[in-house]
Amino acid sequence: VTLLPVSIEINGTTFNRTIEPRLLLSDFIRHEARLTGTHVGCEHGVCGACTVQLDGRPVRSCLLFAVQADGHSVRTVEALAVPGAKLHPLQQAFHEQHALQCGFCTPGFLMTLEPVVRDTPVQQLDEETIREALAGNLCRCTGYHNIVSAVRVAAERMQGNGESAES
Amino acid sequence: MTATDPYVGRSVLRLEDDRLLRGSGRFVDDVDVPGQLWVRIVRSPLAHARIVGVDASEALSAPGVVTVLTGEDVADVEAIPLRLDWPGYELEPFLQPVLARERVRYVGEPVAVVLAETPYLAEDAAERVFVDLDPLPVVLDAREGIADEAEPLREGRTNQVVLMEKGYGDVDAAFANADHVVRAKFTTGRHTGVPMETRGLVADYDPGRGRMTIWGATLVTHYHRRVLSRLLGLALNQIEYRPTDSGGSFGVRGDFFPEDFLVAHLAYKLGRPVKWTEDRAEHLVATNHARQQRYEIEGAFDGEGRLLGLRTEVWHDKGAYLRPTGVTVAEITLGILPGPYRLPAYQAKLHVVTTNKTPIGAYRAPGRYQTTFARERLLDIAAAQIGLEPAEIRRRNLVAPDEIPWEPGLIYAGESFMLDSGDFTGMLEKSLEAAHYAEWEQEAAQLRSEGRLVGNGIGYWIDKSGLGVYETAGIEVDPSGKIRVLTGGASTGQGIETVMAQIAADVLSVSPEQIEVIYGDTNLIPDGVGSWSSRSTVIGGSAVRAAGLATVEKARRLASEFLEVAEQDLVVEEGRVYVQGSPDRGMTYGELASANDTLTAARLDEDPGLGAREIFIDKHMNYPYGVNLVQIEIDQETGGIQVRRAFCSAECGKAINPMLVAGQAAGGVAQGLGGALLEEFVYDEDGTPRATSFMDYLLPTALEVPPIQTLLLEDAPTPTNPLGAKGMGETGIIGIGAAIGNAIDDALQRPDTVHALPVTPERMLALLETPVHA
Numbered sequence: 024v025t026l027l028p029v030s031i032e033i034n035g036t037t038f039n040r041t042i043e044p045r046l047l048l049s050d051f052i053r054h055e056a057r058l059t060g061t062h063v064g065c066e067h068g069v070c071g072a073c074t075v076q077l078d079g080r081p082v083r084s085c086l087l088f089a090v091q092a093d094g095h096s097v098r099t100v101e102a103l104a105v106p107g108a109k110l111h112p113l114q115q116a117f118h119e120q121h122a123l124q125c126g127f128c129t130p131g132f133l134m135t136l137e138p139v140v141r142d143t144p145v146q147q148l149d150e151e152t153i154r155e156a157l158a159g160n161l162c163r164c165t166g167y168h169n170i171v172s173a174v175r176v177a178a179e180r181m182q183g184n185g186e187s188a189e190s
Numbered sequence: 191m192t193a194t195d196p197y198v199g200r201s202v203l204r205l206e207d208d209r210l211l212r213g214s215g216r217f218v219d220d221v222d223v224p225g226q227l228w229v230r231i232v233r234s235p236l237a238h239a240r241i242v243g244v245d246a247s248e249a250l251s252a253p254g255v256v257t258v259l260t261g262e263d264v265a266d267v268e269a270i271p272l273r274l275d276w277p278g279y280e281l282e283p284f285l286q287p288v289l290a291r292e293r294v295r296y297v298g299e300p301v302a303v304v305l306a307e308t309p310y311l312a313e314d315a316a317e318r319v320f321v322d323l324d325p326l327p328v329v330l331d332a333r334e335g336i337a338d339e340a341e342p343l344r345e346g347r348t349n350q351v352v353l354m355e356k357g358y359g360d361v362d363a364a365f366a367n368a369d370h371v372v373r374a375k376f377t378t379g380r381h382t383g384v385p386m387e388t389r390g391l392v393a394d395y396d397p398g399r400g401r402m403t404i405w406g407a408t409l410v411t412h413y414h415r416r417v418l419s420r421l422l423g424l425a426l427n428q429i430e431y432r433p434t435d436s437g438g439s440f441g442v443r444g445d446f447f448p449e450d451f452l453v454a455h456l457a458y459k460l461g462r463p464v465k466w467t468e469d470r471a472e473h474l475v476a477t478n479h480a481r482q483q484r485y486e487i488e489g490a491f492d493g494e495g496r497l498l499g500l501r502t503e504v505w506h507d508k509g510a511y512l513r514p515t516g517v518t519v520a521e522i523t524l525g526i527l528p529g530p531y532r533l534p535a536y537q538a539k540l541h542v543v544t545t546n547k548t549p550i551g552a553y554r555a556p557g558r559y560q561t562t563f564a565r566e567r568l569l570d571i572a573a574a575q576i577g578l579e580p581a582e583i584r585r586r587n588l589v590a591p592d593e594i595p596w597e598p599g600l601i602y603a604g605e606s607f608m609l610d611s612g613d614f615t616g617m618l619e620k621s622l623e624a625a626h627y628a629e630w631e632q633e634a635a636q637l638r639s640e641g642r643l644v645g646n647g648i649g650y651w652i653d654k655s656g657l658g659v660y661e662t663a664g665i666e667v668d669p670s671g672k673i674r675v676l677t678g679g680a681s682t683g684q685g686i687e688t689v690m691a692q693i694a695a696d697v698l699s700v701s702p703e704q705i706e707v708i709y710g711d712t713n714l715i716p717d718g719v720g721s722w723s724s725r726s727t728v729i730g731g732s733a734v735r736a737a738g739l740a741t742v743e744k745a746r747r748l749a750s751e752f753l754e755v756a757e758q759d760l761v762v763e764e765g766r767v768y769v770q771g772s773p774d775r776g777m778t779y780g781e782l783a784s785a786n787d788t789l790t791a792a793r794l795d796e797d798p799g800l801g802a803r804e805i806f807i808d809k810h811m812n813y814p815y816g817v818n819l820v821q822i823e824i825d826q827e828t829g830g831i832q833v834r835r836a837f838c839s840a841e842c843g844k845a846i847n848p849m850l851v852a853g854q855a856a857g858g859v860a861q862g863l864g865g866a867l868l869e870e871f872v873y874d875e876d877g878t879p880r881a882t883s884f885m886d887y888l889l890p891t892a893l894e895v896p897p898i899q900t901l902l903l904e905d906a907p908t909p910t911n912p913l914g915a916k917g918m919g920e921t922g923i924i925g926i927g928a929a930i931g932n933a934i935d936d937a938l939q940r941p942d943t944v945h946a947l948p949v950t951p952e953r954m955l956a957l958l959e960t961p962v963h964a
Contacts, residue, residue: 045310059220060213062437064386065470069884072386100213114211118203121853125683126210127217127387127437150897157892161884163386163438164683165853166860166922167892 029093033058034102044090049073051089052099060100060130064161071160074131075099081135100130103137113140116177117170124164132160132170140178148178197692198913201849202702204688206435206681215435218390218406223463226392227256229453230312231466232302232319233476234294237330237546237877238343239323241292244302249318254311258319259303259456261291267421267455270446273413273514276521276604279352283344284544286511288421288451294323295343295510296548297879298475300448305456305464328877332505332543333484343510343544351508351542352517356524358599359535361490364499368490372572377946378560378927380482380507380871381864383553384889387437388468389477391449393457402429404454408436409444409680410720411710417446417514418454433710439682440861441552442478444722445514449476471882478551479871482507483523485564490535495576495583499535502527502564506542509549517542518603519550522557522654525602529565530614530652530815531587536600546877552722554861555920558653559927563947566649566928574941580648580932581622588614588650603657609813611906617841618650621817624901625837630821634936643824644834645937649925652815655724655917656910660807662717663733665694665741667800671765671780673700675707675734676803678718679726684919685850686726692846693731693913697738698779700765724814724917727846732911733806740802748782751794812908814916816840818859818925822933829955831867831934833894836926839901843908843916851918856898858922864890865923866930867948898922 026041033056040055052061052075061084064072068086075084076098084097103111110118113133123129139148139156153174157167209215246258269285290299302319306312327341334340335349343349365371391406402424407414411431419426436443449466457464468476483506490499506520524538573583589596589609597608622628630646637644664676675694679686686709691702708714719725742762749767750757759770768776777785783800791798819837824830838855845851868888872880881887900922907914931944934957943957 043310053219058213059217060215062217062387063219064388064437065884067470067883067885070386070470104212106212106214110208110211117211118207121201121204121849123207123210124685124853124857125386125436125438126206126215127385127435127683129210130213133211154892159891161386161889161891163384163440163861163889164857166856166858166898167895168856168898169853171892171897 027090029090031089031092032096034099042089044088046089047085048087048089048092049084052084052097058099058101062127062130064128071135072128072131074134074160076134081138100133103133112180113137113177116173120169120173120176122165122169122173128160128162132162135160136174140174140181143178145178145182148175197695197702198846200847202688202692202847204685205691205702206685206687210435217387217437218392218434219467221392221405221434223392223394226463226465227305227307228309228312229456229464229466230304230316231300231449231472232304232316232321234290234297234299234301236294236323236325237297238326238328239294240326241290241294242322242324245320246302249304249315252315252318254307255315256305259289259452261289261301264289264455265291267451270448270514271417271420272516274516274518276517279517281351281512281516283347284351284512286448286513286549288448296546297877298548299510300452303452303456309467328546330545330547330873330877332507332541332545335543335545336541343546349544351512351544352520354520354524354540354542355538356600356602357537359499361499361501361535361537364535365490368498369493370491370572370576371488372491372568372575373488374568374571374942375945376485376487376564376567378481378483378563379865379948380479381553381869382477382479383440383442385438385440385443388470388473389443389449390467391453392463392465393454394463395457395461397461400428402454402458403432405432405434407431407450408434408710409439409682409722411680411712412678412718413720414446414450415712418451421451422454422458431710431712436681436683440554441556441722442480444720445478445551470884474882474887475548475879478513478553479509479548480550480553480556481560481865482550483560487564487568489568489572491572491576495572495578495586497531497533497587500528500533501537504540506540507545507547507550508542509545509547511549513549513551515552519552519556521603523561525600525607526558526652526654527561527565528600529562530589530650532589532593533598547873555653555924558651558920558924559862559865562649562651562924563927563931566925567931567944570932570935571942581618584618584650585615588618590615605810608810610810610910611908612813612815612841613905614815616905617815617839617903618817620903621819621837621839621901624839625819625899627819630835634821643826643937644821645933645935646819646821647929647931647933647936649818649928649932651818651925652813653724653920653924654811654813656728656808656811657723658719658725658729660805661719661729661733662715662805663730663737664715664803665737665801667779667783669780669784671778673698673705673779675705676715677707677709677730677734678715678720679730680710680721682721684854685847686721689727689731689846689850690734693734694738697735698742698765699762704765724919728812728911728913728915728917729806729808731846731913731915733804735912736804736806737802740804741800744802745779745782745800748786748800749777752777752785808910810910812910812916814841814918814921816921818929820929820933822930822937824934824937824954826958829951829958831949831954833863833896836896837899838922839903840918840921841903841906841916842918843906844904844914845902846913846915848902851902852900854918855900855922858920859898859926860890860895862923862926863895865948866927868894870948870950
């Protein structure tokens with residue numbers, strides 16, 4: 024078996040490893056970097072549970088080989104709030120709006136939605152736009168209803184329109 | 191809201207969220223034990239075949255392979271026993287062996303197990319296990335499966351596992367006297383729960399101490415321990431199950447599956463830790479399927495649309511084997527069919543049939559989704575025939591408050607069907623009003639007049655909750671003051687930690703944040719019945735309440751000793767026991783626990799520390815009920831159905847945490863929509879499953895699910911538990927299939943159109959092309 028050296032930065036730490044070319048990025052994150060917040064739900068790119076950010080863009084880590092991330096920067100759910108620190112506003116909104124039940128799909132939703140609540144102007148985040156943004160991630164527990172609310176609340180807070188977000 | 195207001199009844203934010211949001215939950219695949227080996231299951235590629243031989247020689251010499259297990263290696267292990275066994279049925283011949291021998295009976299059946307150093311190597315080697323199979327004819331339909339010419343799945347036996355008959359009253363007379371007789375045939379598809387986390391197990395056997403530790407059995411760990419003890423030949427107390435977070439269950443992950451034995455067996459045999467993580471393709475053929483049923487049903491009505499009698503025959507496709515819930519789904523199907531209606535006579539027959547497909551088990555509201563579809567569709571068809579509005583035919587038949595308790599004499603699942611509390615007409619009126627259903631109807635009529643196919647549908651449902659007899663609970667106060675609640679229930683993601691903490695907090699006069707809830711750990715919790723049948727809050731919560739009351743009693747006894755005051759002069763408030771009128775003279779729970787040390791305890795003739803263990807025994811199931819309403823639009827070009835509005839009401843008795851109940855209801859609605867419109871396990875003619883990925887088995891996304899309105903009522907607390915609570919885990923889902931079917935009929939203004947779920951775009955187009963016959 025040919026092994027390849029890779030250097031992948033995850034949440035600010037560089038991981039230098041020699042790996043099989045077929046090793047999935049999701050397995051690299053979970054087993055090599057020991058960051059188990061990234062979950063694997065289907066391993067064929069449909070459910071979105073394994074979503075991480077590669078150079079700032081949400082991607083499915085089960086559809087990438089780790090060698091493809093060589094020299095790139097990966098951000099996982101663990102980076103949203105460091106241990107002991109307050110939750111990220113999106114996480115806080117998920118908590119307050121009851122937007123998670125079993126929590127297995129949640130890290131994928133958070134990593135998909137974080138750029139959305141940060142960058143999409145609140146005025147544009149109507150019901151349909153939010154649902155479009157969610158549509159690539161599967162949740163089996165919540166029926167999505169409260170995730171839609173959480174996105175709205177988080178965007179309002181992050182974009183400095185806090186008054187309507189107070190509950 | 192003040193500090194003394196109860197936590198029960200409040201939408202307390204969840205205690206489990208913080209770790210889950212940070213990605214620091216601990217799911218089974220997050221558990222690693224140094225030196226662990228990885229399992230890959232070799233599964234049957236054919237639906238029905240004789241096993242000629244299993245050749246593992248090439249796999250055994252593949253890199254990293256430690257061993258390969260085949261059926262012959264475990265030939266002396268008994269089949270997986272039942273967890274729910276109702277008297278009167280002979281089911282043993284239909285139980286599943288841990289590995290197939292001689293014959294395979296469904297695609298996905300475990301045939302061999304490869305154990306290797308890494309999961310990648312295990313998967314490589316599994317492809318080099320050659321299973322020589324001689325194909326046999328397949329049985330893929332329950333009704334055809336019991337025909338004379340059908341291929342028997344077991345030598346010397348027909349494919350009919352059980353013919354179940356239930357009923358009461360004089361049904362023949364009811365039909366003889368009827369003004370209207372309405373007949374219909376219905377089928378419900380093959381679905382399953384599809385939790386987002388697949389199954390997984392880690393087993394670690396310590397040969398020195400003779401102890402087996404297992405992670406990954408989430409739903410009923412104490413039952414798993416009993417079964418493993420029996421199959422492995424270890425004593426119960428040599429086996430410990432440890433808890434993990436659970437990425438959903440919906441009932442399908444509760445059973446003891448072949449893998450639960452195989453992983454532990456290999457760890458035991460080799461004295462090394464063994465890990466298995468199911469992949470999604472395996473999950474879709476190996477974990478329980480659910481629901482597939484076919485109904486022929488007829489109702490007898492008088493001239494005013496009142497039900498006189500109901501007669502039905504049901505064919506229930508059970509798949510290749512009985513899983514541990516046995517024929518419980520069939521029992522419930524017939525038990526729930528009469529629903530909330532004043533049905534004077536009932537006669538039901540149900541064939542449980544084994545077929546060459548994945549075994550069928552319990553999935554959220556087992557039996558209820560199907561049976562409610564058949565009954566509520568029949569009522570709509572009858573309403574059209576008799577000339578009544580759908581809401582009106584229900585009004586005329588719902589059990590009235592003065593008829594409670596309603597106990598018509600129907601025995602199922604070991605007890606008599608009895609609606610012990612309920613205001614069923616009140617629920618209907620309140621639901622129609624809260625949803626502004628009259629406006630939905632006007633809107634739909636308006637849109638139809640513009641040529642669009644928009645319609646509304648009602649599904650009135652009842653549920654049953656609390657089947658599982660008893661639950662245990664413990665409370666332990668740490669000297670630091672931290673309080674631990676131990677429950678025999680389990681976490682399926684439903685919020686059990688928060689709910690149990692709320693119940694304990696009120697009884698103990700503390701806040702839920704001071705409480706840690708432990709579940710699923712057989713070391714800390716001697717016995718438990720688990721989380722299924724919407725039982726944890728009603729039975730487990732009642733046990734926690736009892737343990738809390740016993741703890742407070744003990745705290746008062748101890749404080750009376752230590753403070754030298756009579757018990758009746760003590761006040762319990764905010765985690766402290768103090769002397770009435772002298773708040774400074776008191777002790778916290780932690781101080782009491784600490785002061786009651788071994789010597790003191792001996793002097794006082796008490797157990798040391800502070801806490802209690804209790805058991806709550808449930809005498810009778812309770813019956814939640816509610817109404818699903820939907821509005822849909824049919825796309826005439828594509829056959830696609832858009833759900834425009836969805837509503838779900840539920841009678842909670844007492845909602846411990848309304849936010850969580852509404853969350854359960856909304857999730858149930860979405861799951862129900864999946865089964866009504868998208869999800870289906872389809873098979874080729876030779877029994878090869880076509881839906882083995884999320885590209886073929888379609889779960890609803892945020893675009894298919896509309897905003898969901900919920901209405902929670904507390905009009906009818908159940909007398910069966912001290913909380914008055916009814917189980918809410920299966921609300922939302924039950925009446926959705928029925929409501930969708932009724933809404934499609936309404937959109938087309940053509941009663942008696944929808945007879946099968948799911949109504950996929952393909953099926954909808956076919957229905958649009960069907961000539962009107964009603």
